[in-house]
Amino acid sequence: MNSHAAAARCLYADEKNIVDEVMADMEESTLSDKMKALLHIAGKVQVLGKEVTALDVAEARKYGADDREIHDTVLIAAAFCMFNRYVDGLNSFTPAETTVYDEMGKRMAEKGYVLPPLRPI
Incomplete structure (x- = not known):
């Protein structure tokens, strides 16, 4: 999450x-209601995909989400x-210090998930 948060900050x-x-608190954030509804769906996918209900989808649609946005939300969350x-x-090592993710986030924001070339051994 830290590397993706750093990329989002950069973007x-x-x-x-x-x-x-x-x-800190998505519900109190300045995100649009549509984005909050989509993130609510993503949060349910995180728990268990079957947690997403027709009411969740209807709520997202009420705020303007279309089928593709709902589909992409579920796919990305999964x-x-x-x-x-x-x-x-x-059991990968993930540093606790969030500042180490700044450079990684910048690279992800600017170049996507393409890794730097490996140096020959």
Whole structure:
């Protein structure tokens, strides 16, 4: 989460405080109602995909989300859950100091998930 939060801060530039607002209390953040409804769905996917109900989808649609946005929300949330379980299952080292993620977040924001080339051994 820290690397993705750092990437979001980089992408939001002058509005980067929204990332911390959402992480502290999404419901009280300045996000649009549509984004809050989509993130609510994503949170349910994080617990268990079947937690998402027709009412959750209707709420997102009420605020303007279309089928593709709902689909993409579920897909992205499910993919992140899989990757998080993969990283956790390998007991990967993740630094506690959030500042170490700043450079990683900048690279992700500017270049996506393309890793720097490996140096020959």
